[in-house]
Amino acid sequence: MSSTAAATLNHHHDPTTSTGIANKKLLMWAFLASDCMFFGCLISTHLIYRLHPPPGTPPAREVFSIELTSFSTFILLMSSLMMALAVNAIQKGNLKSLRWSLLTTIFFGCIFLGCQVYEFRNFVFEKHLTITNSILGTTFFTLTGTHGLHVLIGVIWLSGMLLYSFTGRLTEKDSIDVESMGLYWHFVDIVWIVIFTAVYLLEYI
Amino acid sequence: MEALAKTDFLAKDDLPEKPFVLWRPTAKTGLMSWLTTVDHKRIGFLYGISGLFFFIFGGIEALLIRIQLAVPNNTFLTSAQYSEMFTMHGTTMIFLVVMPIGAAFFNFIMPLQIGARDVAFPRLNAFSFWTFLVGAIIVNLGWFMKGGAPDAGWFGYAPLTTRTFSPTHAIDMWVMGLQLLGVASIAAALNFIVTIINLRAPGMTMMRLPVFTWMTLFTSFLIILSFPAITIALIEIMMDRLFGTNFFEVSNGGLPILWQHLFWIFGHPEVYILILPAMGIISEILPTFARKPLFGYPVVVFSGASIGFLGFGVWSHHMFTTGMGTTATAAFALMTMAIAVPTGVKIFNWIGTLWGGHLSMRTPMMFALGFLWMFMIGGLSGVMHAAAPADAQQHGSYFIVAHFHYVLIGGSLFALFAGIHYWFPLMFGRRVSEFWGKLAFWLVFVGFNVTFFPMHFLGLEGMPRRTFTYDANMGWNTGNFWSTVGAFILAIGVAVYFLTMIYTYFRGARTTRDPWDARTLEWSLPNPPPEYNFRVLPTVHARDDWWYEKRHTQEIAREAAEHARAEDAHGGIHMPFQSIYPFCASVGILIGAIGVAVVDPANPAQYPGFWGPKIAVTILGGAIMFVSVVLWSLEGNEGYHIHLNEDGSIKDDAGHAPAGH
Ligand code: HEM
Numbered sequence: 001m002s003s004t005a006a007a008t009l010n011h012h013h014d015p016t017t018s019t020g021i022a023n024k025k026l027l028m029w030a031f032l033a034s035d036c037m038f039f040g041c042l043i044s045t046h047l048i049y050r051l052h053p054p055p056g057t058p059p060a061r062e063v064f065s066i067e068l069t070s071f072s073t074f075i076l077l078m079s080s081l082m083m084a085l086a087v088n089a090i091q092k093g094n095l096k097s098l099r100w101s102l103l104t105t106i107f108f109g110c111i112f113l114g115c116q117v118y119e120f121r122n123f124v125f126e127k128h129l130t131i132t133n134s135i136l137g138t139t140f141f142t143l144t145g146t147h148g149l150h151v152l153i154g155v156i157w158l159s160g161m162l163l164y165s166f167t168g169r170l171t172e173k174d175s176i177d178v179e180s181m182g183l184y185w186h187f188v189d190i191v192w193i194v195i196f197t198a199v200y201l202l203e204y205i
Numbered sequence: 206m207e208a209l210a211k212t213d214f215l216a217k218d219d220l221p222e223k224p225f226v227l228w229r230p231t232a233k234t235g236l237m238s239w240l241t242t243v244d245h246k247r248i249g250f251l252y253g254i255s256g257l258f259f260f261i262f263g264g265i266e267a268l269l270i271r272i273q274l275a276v277p278n279n280t281f282l283t284s285a286q287y288s289e290m291f292t293m294h295g296t297t298m299i300f301l302v303v304m305p306i307g308a309a310f311f312n313f314i315m316p317l318q319i320g321a322r323d324v325a326f327p328r329l330n331a332f333s334f335w336t337f338l339v340g341a342i343i344v345n346l347g348w349f350m351k352g353g354a355p356d357a358g359w360f361g362y363a364p365l366t367t368r369t370f371s372p373t374h375a376i377d378m379w380v381m382g383l384q385l386l387g388v389a390s391i392a393a394a395l396n397f398i399v400t401i402i403n404l405r406a407p408g409m410t411m412m413r414l415p416v417f418t419w420m421t422l423f424t425s426f427l428i429i430l431s432f433p434a435i436t437i438a439l440i441e442i443m444m445d446r447l448f449g450t451n452f453f454e455v456s457n458g459g460l461p462i463l464w465q466h467l468f469w470i471f472g473h474p475e476v477y478i479l480i481l482p483a484m485g486i487i488s489e490i491l492p493t494f495a496r497k498p499l500f501g502y503p504v505v506v507f508s509g510a511s512i513g514f515l516g517f518g519v520w521s522h523h524m525f526t527t528g529m530g531t532t533a534t535a536a537f538a539l540m541t542m543a544i545a546v547p548t549g550v551k552i553f554n555w556i557g558t559l560w561g562g563h564l565s566m567r568t569p570m571m572f573a574l575g576f577l578w579m580f581m582i583g584g585l586s587g588v589m590h591a592a593a594p595a596d597a598q599q600h601g602s603y604f605i606v607a608h609f610h611y612v613l614i615g616g617s618l619f620a621l622f623a624g625i626h627y628w629f630p631l632m633f634g635r636r637v638s639e640f641w642g643k644l645a646f647w648l649v650f651v652g653f654n655v656t657f658f659p660m661h662f663l664g665l666e667g668m669p670r671r672t673f674t675y676d677a678n679m680g681w682n683t684g685n686f687w688s689t690v691g692a693f694i695l696a697i698g699v700a701v702y703f704l705t706m707i708y709t710y711f712r713g714a715r716t717t718r719d720p721w722d723a724r725t726l727e728w729s730l731p732n733p734p735p736e737y738n739f740r741v742l743p744t745v746h747a748r749d750d751w752w753y754e755k756r757h758t759q760e761i762a763r764e765a766a767e768h769a770r771a772e773d774a775h776g777g778i779h780m781p782f783q784s785i786y787p788f789c790a791s792v793g794i795l796i797g798a799i800g801v802a803v804v805d806p807a808n809p810a811q812y813p814g815f816w817g818p819k820i821a822v823t824i825l826g827g828a829i830m831f832v833s834v835v836l837w838s839l840e841g842n843e844g845y846h847i848h849l850n851e852d853g854s855i856k857d858d859a860g861h862a863p864a865g866h
């Protein structure tokens with residue numbers, strides 16, 4: 001059965017499971033549900049403290065640089081596009097296209113991280129907002145830092161997959177591995193859109 | 206037929222290369238076999254043993270508390286020691302006893318109930334256990350350190366847990382340990398969710414799932430959705446302690462009430478995480494010993510779901526006295542009363558199951574009936590403090606202590622004891638003595654009530670929780686004295702229970718298959734169950750499928766023979782390879798956690814102050830974990846195939862041939 005199935009792999013139905021959804025995909029969906037709660041709690045913390053600023057808190061607008069963050073948001077969105085292309089490539093068994101798509105995704109992810117490092121340094125050294133000196137700094141750096149950590153883990157995972165694709169062991173049958181990595185990456189991206197709205201844009205309305 | 210060839214889909218038959226492995230452990234006995242096991246039954250056993258081990262600790266702590274309170278103005282413990290005792294008693298019993306024993310059943314029983322050969326991710330399952338153990342070690346490390354054990358209560362309210370008020374590492378360890386226990390629980394729960402949804406045997410539709418499996422599913426959802434809240438709260442307090450952030454630092458605008466909200470958003474679902482598995486166990490035992498199907502199966506399932514759902518909307522009933530405002534208070538009071546409805550519905554279903562049944566009063570049934578009655582008392586006192594004005598009187602008093610011990614001992618623990626006794630013959634092939642079992646039941650039952658019933662009165666008479674002593678003229682002497690007497694009776698009962706189990710494990714009489722004439726699939730297996738569980742994957746025809754099988758033997762035998770041939774033709778039974786990497790990853794986590802929570806910073810006076818040995822140990826641990834995870838994923842989820850003889854023994858020649866080649 002498995003050899004004939006290989007010829008006509010259906011990437012949306014796994015006949016070995018009760019539901020037809022691959023185990024790894026289901027695992028990732030359930031994990032992301034859990035991760036939603038993680039970010040939900042962090043974002044709530046930020047929003048609650050935003051409503052109760054102690055005297056002397058610098059107005060966030062004077063600290064943020066919306067142009068830079070809009071740029072890095074755009075880049076992260078584009079990385080999601082490349083991720084989707086990567087999944088598409090492996091499902092067609094096209095390793096060459098997979099590698100280019102993964103590489104671009106990683107590249108965009110790194111640009112995003114670079115922007116964040118620049119932003120953090122700028123806030124700390126120029127704007128004097130640190131993680132300890134105000135509640136705004138505390139919640140801002142913890143929340144965006146946690147997101148940055150997610151991006152970093154994603155970049156490491158993507159790079160691992162890219163390297164693995166050169167071993168010759170990564171085939172069309174493993175597309176679920178790339179697909180579940182893609183789910184993670186898109187999720188991290190979507191969370192950023194929420195953070196961008198709730199942390200940055202909110203300060204400008 | 207497709208469904209029978211489970212996991213073959215992933216096997217790469219056209220790939221000549223072997224997966225990248227440094228070392229493929231194959232030991233079936235000895236220490237190595239346990240460190241590398243991926244068998245859900247062995248992992249379940251490990252969870253159970255660890256839970257019972259910590260039960261001894263938690264029990265000793267409880268007895269020390271009761272000795273201290275036996276008489277007024279006692280000096281047996283200092284107030285500082287007393288705080289350590291109640292903190293560690295609560296933390297231990299909830300996270301290291303009731304949860305892991307529940308997880309033991311999820312692991313051991315659930316896959317057997319749905320007709321699966323393992324969980325969906327066997328290595329992740331091993332990782333969950335080892336990480337649980339690491340968390341348990343970290344939480345308890347304080348006993349051996351000069352800073353002492355954690356002492357801020359099981360809900361660790363900020364700002365008591367900030368560096369200002371708790372400068373030693375005790376709280377660091379509590380914070381770190383609970384975080385790891387959370388990681389372990391979430392990883393395990395994800396695994397169970399995928400297993401139940403995706404690994405059901407053919408014909409096992411959702412509405413045919415045994416109720417215990419349903420409750421495993423609900424509990425797992427509660428775990429993945431509620432543990433993030435406490436994890437974030439713990440991260441915030443950890444950031445405060447490690448890096449000097451301001452989450453709970455009042456002088457810089459922090460709001461300690463935030464901790465309470467985050468904690469109880471987790472904390473209330475957590476109490477359902479503790480009770481839903483118990484409800485599942487009871488829903489298995491009552492039909493077996495009443496010799497009737499469960500009354501109103503769909504209603505039991507849906508009330509379990511609504512308990513889980515509503516459980517996320519009642520957390521502030523733990524905070525009625527914090528001054529949330531009348532609207533919030535009224536809303537949470539209403540929600541809390543509402544949640545008692547599905548709970549009550551379940552009680553009526555169980556009574557309906559008993560009604561008109563041919564009750565057979567075996568020990569598991571005694572514990573189950575004890576559960577029904579005691580849990581009801583706990584539920585009733587719960588509804589009493591669901592009324593916010595009444596709670597203003599009861600909050601922080603021994604009345605609350607009485608409430609949660611009725612639901613946690615009379616509820617969760619009675620059910621776990623019932624479950625251990627009920628499934629013991631399946632797990633170990635030996636039968637527990639009825640005499641000693643019943644003796645243990647009566648001692649536990651009497652001891653429990655003598656201990657905790659007086660606490661209702663003590664609470665209403667104003668005795669506060671968590672004070673290490675009281676004056677003789679408060680009118681609390683008699684209640685406290687009897688409570689201590691009861692605690693010792695309870696302890697003797699528990700000792701009798703476990704000594705009986707240990708004796709039975711080594712010397713008990715052998716038992717036949719299905720000794721209770723039960724109803725669900727796990728009983729179709731020989732005991733103890735073989736490593737591969739099912740010789741032939743069952744095809745499920747009914748709810749309570751084993752009951753059906755026992756009445757349609759010819760049909761089932763024909764079907765089984767057919768499936769056995771088909772499976773053999775497909776390459777035999779797929780077994781996952783053992784792996785050491787989950788264990789290695791957890792060891793890395795242990796080292797990293799020691800770095801974060803135990804090692805002194807080079808310069809404690811200065812934030813961040815973690816340079817030097819602290820960061821070195823942390824990075825070392827992180828690196829070990831990272832390398833293990835990389836090797837783990839390179840090793841792949843391959844397995845090998847076995848072929849069976851008619852009697853279930855493994856054919857030699859097929860030993861360790863790699864899968865799918
Ligand atoms: C009928 C359902 C229940 C209701 C209405 C209910 C209600 C409550 C309320 C209002 C409190 C807060 C009391 C206070 O601190 O002033 C409370 C505390 C508590 N309940 Fe329940 N409860 C119910 C079932 C359960 C169950 C099933 C469990 C666990 C198995 C449980 C475990 C606890 C614990 C551990 C606490 C105390 C937490 C602490 O302060 O340390 N309850 N309950």
Ligand SMILES: [Cu+2]
Binds near residue numbers: 472
């Ligand atoms: Cu509650």
